[in-house]
Amino acid sequence: MLRWTFHNPVEVTFGEDALDRLPAVLGARTAALVTFPEASALGYVARVSRLLGPALAGVVDDIAPNPDVAELSRLHARFRHEFGHCDAIVALGGGSVLDTAKVLSVDAPTGGFPELARLLAKGVAFVPGGVKALIAIPTTAGTGSEVTPWATVWDREAGRKYSLHLRETWPEAAIVDPRLSASAPRALTLQSGLDALSHSLEAIWNVNANPVSDSLAVSAARRMRATLPDLVEKLDDSRLRSEAALAALEAGLAFSNTRTALAHSISYEMTLRHGVPHGIACSFTLPLVLGRAIGTRPDRDAVLARVFDVPLARAPDELAAWLERLQVSTEFTSYGVTAEESRVLVESALAGPRGRNFIGATPG
Ligand SMILES: [Fe+2]
Known part of the structure; x- marks a missing residue:
């Protein structure tokens, strides 16, 4: 008989207004919200802010579609500087936001983003120098990134696509609230x-x-x-x-x-x-x-x-x-x-x- 293994460590909460469980999922930790530019106008940033209160250390909302290594390099450095002290990342958005948050959740073994980019290009696994817990909240019904360990990173200059995949890049939890996709055109x-x-x-x-x-x-x-x-x-x-x-x-x-x-x-x-x-x-x-x-x-x-x-x-x-x-x-x-x-x-x-x-x- 064929032997097989199924493994998925992500705690999933599903349902209308599942977002309200976010404080319980975060617990006594602090978090930075990583999201997309329109999240403020849609009221999502204010809602997360209300839910988390002082546990929310800040917001990064300029995540571009299809993350590119050049943009991620700047973003990673800025994120480390502003939110290096946070325990967790709350990622709220589509696949690009969730994938970007996975990249931001890990540090290179010894150095900054250039080392991470080199390891990405080589496609080899490594033990990160630091890790933040990731809580993934999709606003589109498609990517599945909230329950996978992979992040797609593009290198437009080299015309290549990389995949970040580490034991540490599985989200800790996914909150799937169908109401959050209601505004998608x-x-x-x-x-x-x-x-x-x-x-x-x-x-x-x-x-x-x-x-x-x-x-x-x-x-x-x-x-x-x-x-x-x-x-x-x-x-x-x-x-x-x-x-x-x-x-x-x-x-x-x-x-x-x-x-x-x-x-x-x-x-x-x-x-x-x-x-x-x-x-x-x-x-x-x-x-x-x-x-x-x-x-x-x-x-x-x-x-x-x-x-x-x-x-x-x-x-x-x-x-x-x-x-x-x-x-x-x-x-x-x-x-x-x-x-x-x-x-x-x-x-x-x-x-x-x-x-x-x-x-x-x-x-x-
Ligand atoms: Fe896909």
Whole structure:
């Protein structure tokens, strides 16, 4: 019998107004709030400030989308100077905020950010010189970063993407309050939901899958497919917001144990070179990748069959039609990539670290 391990140390609180649990989660510690520029206008900063009182040491709210090493270098130094004395970071925002907070939560073993950047570029694990507890509060239903240890860091100058991953970068706690995503506009809601759908399917056609990640991934994929088309038409529907938040959480828990696979490997190039937002970049190829996955391994086919209500052979076309109805093109040419370029891109993505997690990357 196959042996497997499922591990996720994040304490999750889920539900409307779950944010009110923040003082209990923080306990007798002090924290800095790391958030996005609009958080003040949306009333989130005042709410966290009311909840934490003097335990809140300050706010960093100029977190840019898709954190880049050059920006992180300045931010890391400033954060250490202003909030080095804090016990914890409360990260409230989308994937970029949560990933930036993970980088801010650790120090390099001996030096400042340049050492951290060198270790990131090498992709090696290290023991941080200092660690702050991280409480992650997502405001989008998609990234799953609140229940994973990974932070994506871009190096636009070098044209590369790094992944920070340490034992110390698991959040201590995640507070998933679907009401916090209520203000997300249609495009962000759609992109976040598609990112979560991608996480769920990538956890299934994955060499690291296990029965627990499968259960979470199937539930996430079915829930998001049933929810997203209605949600983008009814952005203020609290039941749909809650369903999307739960689907994104389930998908995050699933891929926290498998990592992503080919669709994400393709997406990094599409984001870096062609400027396609992450949620679209990692989902427009899902029908293509599904087609490559089917027939590779009978046990994976059996799990994929639980996601779709049509025979598996028809699932890629059905998924493509579902995406097209959401006005997401499944053709590379729609994103400025020719058919020939796309073949080269897919082959090189298969050879990348995430691509090698794909069940179709190696024979058998
Ligand atoms: Fe993703």
